[in-house]
Each structure stands twice: as structure tokens, then as C-alpha cells.
Amino acid sequence: MLLTDALLLDYKRCQRRAFLNVYGNRELKDPERDFLLKLRQESHYHVEKVLLESFPDSQRPHTDLLDLKALAEATEALMRKGVSCIHQGVLLRKVSYQGHTISLLGTPHLLIKQPGQSKFGDWQYYSISIQLGRRPKPEYKLIAAYHADLLTSIQGVEPNFAQIILRRQNRTFVELDTWIPRMLETLTECISMLIKEQEPEVFISRQRCSLCHWHSYCYTIAQSQQHLSLVPGITPNRYESLQTLGVFTVEALASTSPHNLGELIGLEVASQLQQQAQSIIENKAFRKYNSHQYRPNIPSSSIELYFDIEAEPEQNLDYLLGVLLVDNVKNTQKFYPFLAENPEDEKLIWQEFLKLVTHYPHAPIFHFAEYEVETIKRLAYLYGTPIHQIYPILSRCVDLHQQVTQLLTLPVESYSLKSLANWIGFQWRDPGVSGDQCVCWYDQWVKTGDRQLLESILRYNEDDCKATYHLKNWMVKFLA
Missing domain, CATH: 3.90.320 (Lambda Exonuclease; Chain A)
Structure with missing residues (x-):
């Protein structure tokens, strides 16, 4: 061997x-x-x-x-x-x-x-x-x-x-x-x-497994077994703890006493996992059991902005700053794709982005996860944008991922934008495309000049912005 x-x-x-x-x-x-x-x-x-x-x-x-x-x-x-x-x-x-x-x-x-x-x-x-x-x-x-x-x-x-x-x-x-x-x-x-020749048990870890060439094979097995690793929050260590209590299925997790689970993994984690299992079984969203600790921060306005970025990590480049402008008075939407067709254009698209968001000084800026806020800070520092211009923009940013994870439990396998938006009924126009694929498309665009690659990136980014918009509207209705 x-x-x-x-x-x-x-x-x-x-x-x-x-x-x-x-x-x-x-x-x-x-x-x-x-x-x-x-x-x-x-x-x-x-x-x-x-x-x-x-x-x-x-x-x-x-x-x-x-x-x-x-x-x-x-x-x-x-x-x-x-x-x-x-x-x-x-x-x-x-x-x-x-x-x-x-x-x-x-x-x-x-x-x-x-x-x-x-x-x-x-x-x-x-x-x-x-x-x-x-x-x-x-x-x-x-x-x-x-x-x-x-x-x-x-x-x-x-x-x-x-x-x-x-x-x-x-x-x-x-x-x-x-x-x-x-x-x-x-x-x-x-x-x-x-x-x-002992085949290890399947365990789906979202970040680690996503790029593996055996992912589909293992994921199919996990789904057929309704494996606990598909439940958000189940780590390998927590999975071992659940096994010692004889908890092997989602149904068992939902019905086990949280006090028994709490002795091994802590009462708060046990309660969260149990509610997650219940949500999956009933295919139903719940207010998180401890959501009273957090105040919802989902403002509404006549003009709202939905912000999503495409980046090339290897070059430390944010090449697309996409903004969906929603006018709730006129009931219209317009997508603004600030695109750096060449990597050297990053400063230009940053200035165009600033011009748009400062033109609507009272519009909340909805995004999903922390990357958009961190990018605003990075680009502001890189291109010498005055602090007094940046702070008002940052104060208007609303992270919907943070709001979801603090307030809600949904029957999903992960709390990614795609998983959440798909559950509430939103579909991307190009199934199976991911942000990783857009990174590859942009590299190919720079090398080949094929504008179809840019069109695919723009379509994906616009759908990300629209998914954020649909998620926000769904959350407002559900929390009401």
C-alpha cells in the first residue's frame, strides 16, 4: 500500500x-x-x-x-x-x-x-x-x-x-x-x-465539504439518513455528545429533554438545537426562544437600498458593488451595478457607489453578513474617504444575517442567503451558480474580454440583491 x-x-x-x-x-x-x-x-x-x-x-x-x-x-x-x-x-x-x-x-x-x-x-x-x-x-x-x-x-x-x-x-x-x-x-x-477498510461515517461540514469532489455522494447519503450533521449548529463535538445520549435522528433531537442535553452541551445550545430540529420537522419558521433579548432592527423607508458585493480575494479586489434601489412610493426597482471592468477601476466604482448612497441620505442599506460593511471601511481607508462621509453610511447599514440568527429559527440546512431565500420562495435565474463561480468568471473576463461572462456576473449579483430584498420583506411580515 x-x-x-x-x-x-x-x-x-x-x-x-x-x-x-x-x-x-x-x-x-x-x-x-x-x-x-x-x-x-x-x-x-x-x-x-x-x-x-x-x-x-x-x-x-x-x-x-x-x-x-x-x-x-x-x-x-x-x-x-x-x-x-x-x-x-x-x-x-x-x-x-x-x-x-x-x-x-x-x-x-x-x-x-x-x-x-x-x-x-x-x-x-x-x-x-x-x-x-x-x-x-x-x-x-x-x-x-x-x-x-x-x-x-x-x-x-x-x-x-x-x-x-x-x-x-x-x-x-x-x-x-x-x-x-x-x-x-x-x-x-x-x-x-x-x-x-473501515469506511468512516458521513458528516457534512458546510465549509469543509463544499469544495470536496465527493460532496454530492456524501450529501446524498446524509439526506437519505436524515443525518444530524445537516442540522445547523451540529458540530462534530456536539454530534458525539448527542450520540452518548442515544440521539441519532432529528425527531429524537426534537423530543429529548433540553435539560439532559444541557448537561453535555449547555442549556442555551441545547434549546437552540431542539428548536432547530422542531422547525425542520414541521417545515415551519419560529421566533427564536430567546429572541426577547434582541430588538428587531429592520427599518422601512420610502427609498431602500439593497447592497451586495462580488470580490476577487486573490487580488484583494472588490470588482462589483451592486445596489438595488427600491422606491416603495412609486413601486419601482432599479439595479445599479458599479462594475470595475478592469481591476484598476476599483477606485472609480467606489466613488460612484458613494455618489449614489449619499444622494439618498435617509435610505437604509440592507445587506447580508458582515462583508459589505467591512468592505466599505476598507475602501474608505484605501482611497482616503473622509470619516465624516463614511460614518453616516455605516449607521444606515442593516445586516439581515445578524437579524435572522438573533431572532428566527428556520427549517434550513444553513443560514446562508441562498438557503434562506430559497425557502421563502425566491429562485436565482441561474441555478447552481455561486460566488466562487463569479470569481472564476471575472478572471476569465480579464483574460478573454468575453462580455457574456460579465453579464452572468451582473445577473447573479442582481439576484443576490433581490434575494436580500425578498428576505427583508418576508421578515417584516413574519415578525409583525
């Missing part, structure tokens, strides 16, 4: 994903999404940029070798030769576990020579991992420790450290005394699962 660093990374993120990558039916995998392809391309560019700027003289094992064993031998030959920097080296060793032989494979981005003793002479190597993330996540450190452990078996001495290079060339060192024991424990668990 071959266990790679990529498979170990999958196991760290999701045990079920690692299992399915080895034993799953590949015909059941989702087609690769454009956003994943974009991330992979950005990761490749990031690695190439780091190599060009910081390690231009790195050497590779012979590229004409395809056999892993031969590549590992070629890598060790470069180490024995004392090459200062090795790119795309292959680390390979065999271990025995319960009568099974396991080949452990690691492919660190770089192996760097440094002074010290090893079987090669008065030098040794440490590994560098180049990652696209902005912070040194635990899974990055785990894989760095995996590479260091393989390196120890090859050079005969443990490296003093391992290094991770993140975005903007930010570097962090990994404390191997801490992370190698953690890695070995995870590695043993992964090997045991794969040898025993």
Missing part, C-alpha cells in the same frame, strides 16, 4: 475523503469545479514565484524518471552530492504495520542543505513546504512534520526544524518536537483505517 503526503493531508481534513480516494467509485465523484482549478493554478504560480525569487538555483531529480523508487534514489544521490537546494525531491521509505508493508511517500517542495552531521557528511537537509494559505494551518504543520520524519530516516538525523512559506513569502518554522508525535499518531490512525 502506498500512503502519500497528499492522502495524509486528506485524512487530516476529512477521514472519509481519504477513504473514498482509495476505495471509492471514481465515477461517483463530482466534476472538478472551476474554482478548484483556479486554486490549483494559483498554487502553482505561487510555488513558481517563490522558486524564481528565492531559490533560482534549485536542482531537480532526473525528470525522465517515472518510477518512484528511481526518483527517490535520484533525490538521495543529490543529497549525497551535497546539492544546496533540491526541488521536487522524492522521499520514500517502507514501514511494517500489523503484517502489512506500507510505502510512505513525501514530496516536499524544497530540500535545503545546512551545516550539521548526517550520513552524507558534515551537512544535512531540512524541508520547505510552499502553501497558498495566509496562515500556518495545523494540516500544513502536520505534513511538514511528515516530511521531516521521512527525511530523518534517509539522512540518519532529524532536522532541526521544517519551514513553511505562505502567501507574500511569509515564513514560519515548525516545532518538530511537538508536531512529529502528533503526526505519527495521525499516520497510525490513517494506516489502520485503510488496512481495515
Whole structure:
């Protein structure tokens, strides 16, 4: 059996994903999404940029070798030769576990020579991992420790450290005394699962699962089982607590005494989860049991603005500031798409946005979640907008996501705008499109100039604004 660093990374993120990558039916995998392809391309560019700027003289094992064993031998030959920097080296060793032989494979981005003793002479190597993330996540450190452990078996001495290079060339060192024991424990668990062919239970985690190529397959199973992970607020730890009480279904969650649940997860959380389960069973919205603690803040006005943004995170660019203007006196709607057709136009669309919202100084600005407010602050700082001009705008912003989560419980699987709006009957004109897809479309627009891509982005953003409008109206009627 071959266990790679990529498979170990999958196991760290999701045990079920690692299992399915080895034993799953590949015909059941989702087609690769454009956003994943974009991330992979950005990761490749990031690695190439780091190599060009910081390690231009790195050497590779012979590229004409395809056999892993031969590549590992070629890598060790470069180490024995004392090459200062090795790119795309292959680390390979065999271990025995319960009568099974396991080949452990690691492919660190770089192996760097440094002074010290090893079987090669008065030098040794440490590994560098180049990652696209902005912070040194635990899974990055785990894989760095995996590479260091393989390196120890090859050079005969443990490296003093391992290094991770993140975005903007930010570097962090990994404390191997801490992370190698953690890695070995995870590695043993992964090997045991794969040898025993024990398929882990499905558990849907919205952020972690959304980009996985097994998502549809696992989600179908979860739905057929009415799995508790589909209930908002059920985390893996809470799920384990519910299991110890014999709570395995939504119906059981709705009927269990909140006091019994409260002993394990706290009375407030237990009450929230129980009401969420009741809402799902009855397909009915409720005022949250503790909503008396919060005052509704959903103003009404003759003119109302509904605000939604499309952004390109890699470029730190907000390229579309969409505003739906609703005139409740004339019973009209008009969509204002402030679009930066070129990334350099961000300042221009910011000024156009300011002109519109200041023209209606008493109009509330409805949005969903915190990003729109944070973007107003960011753009104001970036382009030197006076504070006295920004504060009145911020004071008019109304976050409907905050209002929903404080006041209401709805029969949904997540409290995203799309999930909430779909439940109250609103449909996007382009089913299946997400903000991630718009990021890809905008990148393609910049490269190709295909205006159909822009039209698709504008249509999606306008629907986001209209969904916010419909959600606001529904909430006003329901809370009344």
C-alpha cells in the first residue's frame, strides 16, 4: 500500500475523503469545479514565484524518471552530492504495520542543505513546504512534520526544524518536537483505517465539504439518513455528545429533554438545537426562544437600498458593488451595478457607489453578513474617504444575517442567503451558480474580454440583491 503526503493531508481534513480516494467509485465523484482549478493554478504560480525569487538555483531529480523508487534514489544521490537546494525531491521509505508493508511517500517542495552531521557528511537537509494559505494551518504543520520524519530516516538525523512559506513569502518554522508525535499518531490512525477498510461515517461540514469532489455522494447519503450533521449548529463535538445520549435522528433531537442535553452541551445550545430540529420537522419558521433579548432592527423607508458585493480575494479586489434601489412610493426597482471592468477601476466604482448612497441620505442599506460593511471601511481607508462621509453610511447599514440568527429559527440546512431565500420562495435565474463561480468568471473576463461572462456576473449579483430584498420583506411580515 502506498500512503502519500497528499492522502495524509486528506485524512487530516476529512477521514472519509481519504477513504473514498482509495476505495471509492471514481465515477461517483463530482466534476472538478472551476474554482478548484483556479486554486490549483494559483498554487502553482505561487510555488513558481517563490522558486524564481528565492531559490533560482534549485536542482531537480532526473525528470525522465517515472518510477518512484528511481526518483527517490535520484533525490538521495543529490543529497549525497551535497546539492544546496533540491526541488521536487522524492522521499520514500517502507514501514511494517500489523503484517502489512506500507510505502510512505513525501514530496516536499524544497530540500535545503545546512551545516550539521548526517550520513552524507558534515551537512544535512531540512524541508520547505510552499502553501497558498495566509496562515500556518495545523494540516500544513502536520505534513511538514511528515516530511521531516521521512527525511530523518534517509539522512540518519532529524532536522532541526521544517519551514513553511505562505502567501507574500511569509515564513514560519515548525516545532518538530511537538508536531512529529502528533503526526505519527495521525499516520497510525490513517494506516489502520485503510488496512481495515473501515469506511468512516458521513458528516457534512458546510465549509469543509463544499469544495470536496465527493460532496454530492456524501450529501446524498446524509439526506437519505436524515443525518444530524445537516442540522445547523451540529458540530462534530456536539454530534458525539448527542450520540452518548442515544440521539441519532432529528425527531429524537426534537423530543429529548433540553435539560439532559444541557448537561453535555449547555442549556442555551441545547434549546437552540431542539428548536432547530422542531422547525425542520414541521417545515415551519419560529421566533427564536430567546429572541426577547434582541430588538428587531429592520427599518422601512420610502427609498431602500439593497447592497451586495462580488470580490476577487486573490487580488484583494472588490470588482462589483451592486445596489438595488427600491422606491416603495412609486413601486419601482432599479439595479445599479458599479462594475470595475478592469481591476484598476476599483477606485472609480467606489466613488460612484458613494455618489449614489449619499444622494439618498435617509435610505437604509440592507445587506447580508458582515462583508459589505467591512468592505466599505476598507475602501474608505484605501482611497482616503473622509470619516465624516463614511460614518453616516455605516449607521444606515442593516445586516439581515445578524437579524435572522438573533431572532428566527428556520427549517434550513444553513443560514446562508441562498438557503434562506430559497425557502421563502425566491429562485436565482441561474441555478447552481455561486460566488466562487463569479470569481472564476471575472478572471476569465480579464483574460478573454468575453462580455457574456460579465453579464452572468451582473445577473447573479442582481439576484443576490433581490434575494436580500425578498428576505427583508418576508421578515417584516413574519415578525409583525
